[in-house]
Amino acid sequence: xxxxxxxxxxxxxxxxxxxxxxxxxxxxxxxxxxxxxxxxxxxxxxxxxxxxxxxxxxxxxxxxxxxxxxxxxxxx
Amino acid sequence: xxxxxxxxxxxxxxxxxxxxxxxxxxxxxxxxxxxxxxxxxxxxxxxxxxxxxxxxxxxxxxxxxxxxxxxxxxxxxxxxxxxxxxxxxxxxxxxxxxxxxxxxxxxxxxxxxxxxxxxxxxxxxxxxxxxxxxxxxxxxxxxxxxxxxxxxxxxxxxxxxxxxxxxxxxxxxxxxxxxxxxxxxxxxxxxxxxxxxxxxxxxx
Numbered sequence: 001x002x003x004x005x006x007x008x009x010x011x012x013x014x015x016x017x018x019x020x021x022x023x024x025x026x027x028x029x030x031x032x033x034x035x036x037x038x039x040x041x042x043x044x045x046x047x048x049x050x051x052x053x054x055x056x057x058x059x060x061x062x063x064x065x066x067x068x069x070x071x072x073x074x075x076x
Numbered sequence: 077x078x079x080x081x082x083x084x085x086x087x088x089x090x091x092x093x094x095x096x097x098x099x100x101x102x103x104x105x106x107x108x109x110x111x112x113x114x115x116x117x118x119x120x121x122x123x124x125x126x127x128x129x130x131x132x133x134x135x136x137x138x139x140x141x142x143x144x145x146x147x148x149x150x151x152x153x154x155x156x157x158x159x160x161x162x163x164x165x166x167x168x169x170x171x172x173x174x175x176x177x178x179x180x181x182x183x184x185x186x187x188x189x190x191x192x193x194x195x196x197x198x199x200x201x202x203x204x205x206x207x208x209x210x211x212x213x214x215x216x217x218x219x220x221x222x223x224x225x226x227x228x229x230x231x232x233x234x235x236x237x238x239x240x241x242x243x244x245x246x247x248x249x250x251x252x253x254x255x256x257x258x259x260x261x262x263x264x265x266x267x268x269x270x271x272x273x274x275x276x277x278x279x280x
Contacts, residue, residue: 019138022141
């Protein structure tokens with residue numbers, strides 16, 4: 001069971017805001033901690049995967065529920 | 077004492093061995109250098125209308141979020157994007173690809189692309205104000221950040237903003253009219269070496 005250190009609600013925001021807010025939220029947590037991001041922008045599914053790959057953080061999971069997308073990111 | 081022929085033979089063997097070792101080691105070494113390097117981007121922003129204000133700030137803020145080093149050079153009308161208050165407007169006149177849709181009302185009304193004759197766009201006073209208002213509202217409805225917000229996020233992420241000194245002089249601006257975060261007022265000569273070293277360079 002993963003515990004979430006920080007939550008970010010990026011619903012209603014469009015590209016590139018979900019990624020920019022995710023970057024800011026990641027800066028608030030420590031290495032190994034988990035950030036949970038909720039977004040309503042379908043484009044953020046692919047963007048979040050690339051963001052994590054490029055920044056070296058680990059995308060633990062990426063799920064869709066009730067027209068929103070939930071991402072768990074572990075800070076490197 | 078070794079003969080010349082023996083020496084040549086030794087050298088050839090050494091070269092062959094070196095070639096083989098380099099082939100083995102170089103790809104890994106180059107990959108290491110590539111992955112440990114911080115990517116960089118340079119943007120030359122030359123346009124000051126509302127529709128053209130978005131791309132440079134969206135790309136710069138996103139690159140900064142990816143951890144890239146970003147430098148922006150604002151020249152000609154792009155310089156207006158560095159003013160304390162961005163009063164960028166948009167004109168559908170001479171902008172034939174711009175969809176003219178309404179950001180309010182029932183869906184069939186919003187989906188309708190209004191035909192706008194040039195005569196109307198050129199002749200009706202205040203048309204640009206209306207078009208600008210509609211674009212801002214559309215963007216807000218869709219959850220897109222305002223230009224000011226994107227610029228703020230760029231600055232927060234340490235994007236370097238550089239102004240073209242020549243344009244400042246030509247347009248009769250004063251340096252105090254610009255945001256204090258402008259790192260430098262320089263010419264193309266100073267910016268091009270920065271652009272040359274960057275991995276991505278865009279002229280917008």
